[in-house]
Structures are given as C-alpha cells and as structure tokens.
Amino acid sequence: MPPQKTTAIVIRTRDYGEADRIVTVLSPEAGRLTLVALNARKSQRRFRNCLEPLSLVRLTYTEKPHRDLGRLDTCELIEAHADLRRNLHRLGAAACLAELAGEIIGAQDKLTDIFRALETALSLLSQGVPPDSILCSFLIRLLVLAGYGPRWQRCQVCGRPPSGALWLNVNEGTVICQSCRPSNDGRLYPLSFGTWKLMVLAQSLPPAKLSRLRFPALAARQTLALARGFIRQILGRELKSFEFLNKIGKGEGRG
Numbered sequence: 336m337p338p339q340k341t342t343a344i345v346i347r348t349r350d351y352g353e354a355d356r357i358v359t360v361l362s363p364e365a366g367r368l369t370l371v372a373l374n375a376r377k378s379q380r381r382f383r384n385c386l387e388p389l390s391l392v393r394l395t396y397t398e399k400p401h402r403d404l405g406r407l408d409t410c411e412l413i414e415a416h417a418d419l420r421r422n423l424h425r426l427g428a429a430a431c432l433a434e435l436a437g438e439i440i441g442a443q444d445k446l447t448d449i450f451r452a453l454e455t456a457l458s459l460l461s462q463g464v465p466p467d468s469i470l471c472s473f474l475i476r477l478l479v480l481a482g483y484g485p486r487w488q489r490c491q492v493c494g495r496p497p498s499g500a501l502w503l504n505v506n507e508g509t510v511i512c513q514s515c516r517p518s519n520d521g522r523l524y525p526l527s528f529g530t531w532k533l534m535v536l537a538q539s540l541p542p543a544k545l546s547r548l549r550f551p552a553l554a555a556r557q558t559l560a561l562a563r564g565f566i567r568q569i570l571g572r573e574l575k576s577f578e579f580l581n582k583i584g585k586g587e588g589r590g
C-alpha cells in the first residue's frame with residue numbers, strides 16, 4: 336500500500352521492543368491509528384519532539400496487509416500545546432478528553448467532528464480557559480458525538496421540558512423530571528436545573544462557542560459524575576485518565 340498522509344493528534348505512546356515506540360493517534364480521515372515508530376527511542380532525529388501525547392502533528396504512514404500495526408514513516412509537529420502541560424488541571428482535563436475521543440471512534444461519519452472537538456478543547460486548555468468547564472463541556476460534546484444526548488431535552492415519562500431538579504437515567508440516556516421519578520431506582524443521577532441547562536447548551540452550541548460556558552462547582556461535579564456513568568456504560572470500564580484527575584483532587588469518588 337502507498338504511504339498515506341494525515342493530520343493527527345497523538346493520544347498515547349508506549350515502548351515496543353528494544354528501540355521502537357507504538358504511537359496511537361486520532362486522524363480526522365482514518366480514525367484511530369496504531370503505528371509503530373521504528374527506532375524512535377534510539378534515534379531522536381526522525382521523530383524529534385513530535386510523539387508527545389496531545390501534540391497535533393502531520394504524518395505519513397504505511398498500512399501493512401494482515402497486520403494490526405501500520406508503520407509511522409514521517410512525523411512533523413504542528414502544535415505541541417505546551418501551555419497545557421504546565422498546569423496539572425489542564426493536563427488532566429486534556430488527558431480525559433483525548434482518551435475518550437480515542438475510544439469512541441467507531442462512527443465513521445463523526446470522525447471529523449470528534450477530531451475537531453478534541454483539537455478545539457486542547458487549544459482552549461492551552462489558552463487557559465478554566466479546565467473544569469472545558470472538561471465538562473467537551474465530555475458532553477464527545478458523548479453526544481458518540482450517539483448519546485439527543486434525548487436529554489424532555490422528560491422521558493411526561494414529555495415536558497424540565498422546570499426544576501431532575502434525574503438522569505444513564506442506562507437509557509434519558510432524563511426524568513422530579514414528579515415522574517420512580518420511587519426506588521438507584522441508577523438515576525441527580526441533576527440540578529442549572530446543570531441540565533448547561534448540558535443542553537454543551538450539546539447544541541458550535542464547538543468554538545463552548546469556550547464561553549462556565550460550569551460552577553455543583554454543575555461540574557454532577558456533569559463529571561454522569562459522564563463517568565455514561566462512559567462506564569459505553570466502554571464497560573472507567574477512563575484511565577480519571578485516576579489522574581482523582582490524584583490531583585478533581586472528580587474523586589463520585590458516581
């Protein structure tokens with residue numbers, strides 16, 4: 336197969352064999368690619384500074400028939416997002432969003448949107464927009480792109496838009512108003528009306544305008560808890576990056 340060119344965001348890397356690295360990237364055309372960067376640990380010259388997770392790069396790669404791993408041929412740094420690495424909260428938020436974006440790549444028609452959403456979030460985090468708000472806004476946006484979210488507008492039971500506190504059913508991806516809530520369903524996440532309004536805005540605003548949404552502490556806590564619930568539902572496990580958030584004192588023990 337001839338070499339392919341693409342823009343990509345580096346999601347993660349790990350050592351492979353004596354001298355190589357395995358690089359997982361997200362491409363707007365090809366989705367998630369797992370590529371081996373031959374000799375990347377011995378020779379710095381070829382892939383200099385471009386294999387750091389969260390970097391935006393331009394690369395060429397060659398896919399091998401009947402092999403899972405393609406070969407990374409060339410890689411050139413476009414944007415290192417250096418400023419988001421200088422702050423643990425920004426880095427934690429970026430790591431969660433990159434990991435989620437890398438996991439929900441399934442629906443081919445949403446690839447470009449998922450890639451753009453992640454790149455926008457990384458740029459905003461680099462610029463210093465509050466990381467909690469970016470994390471919440473873009474977790475919601477990525478979950479919507481993964482196919483969750485369209486049923487958050489109205490109560491699942493009575494069909495009315497909520498007007499007060501409400502509940503989110505993670506298993507079904509629906510909301511239930513206070514008066515329709517069944518008495519003993521432990522799988523419902525409580526949402527304040529303010530949190531619900533922010534979620535609906537995060538679902539519908541164009542990505543560039545998501546930078547304007549601000550999640551106060553309660554809304555951030557509720558959004559993070561339900562995002563974790565959804566992600567467990569979708570992936571069958573937690574995001575590894577949530578552990579990092581826990582360590583730096585964000586998102587601990589909820590949901």
Ligand SMILES: [Zn+2]
Pocket residue numbers: 490491492493494495511512513514515
């Ligand atoms: Zn209702």
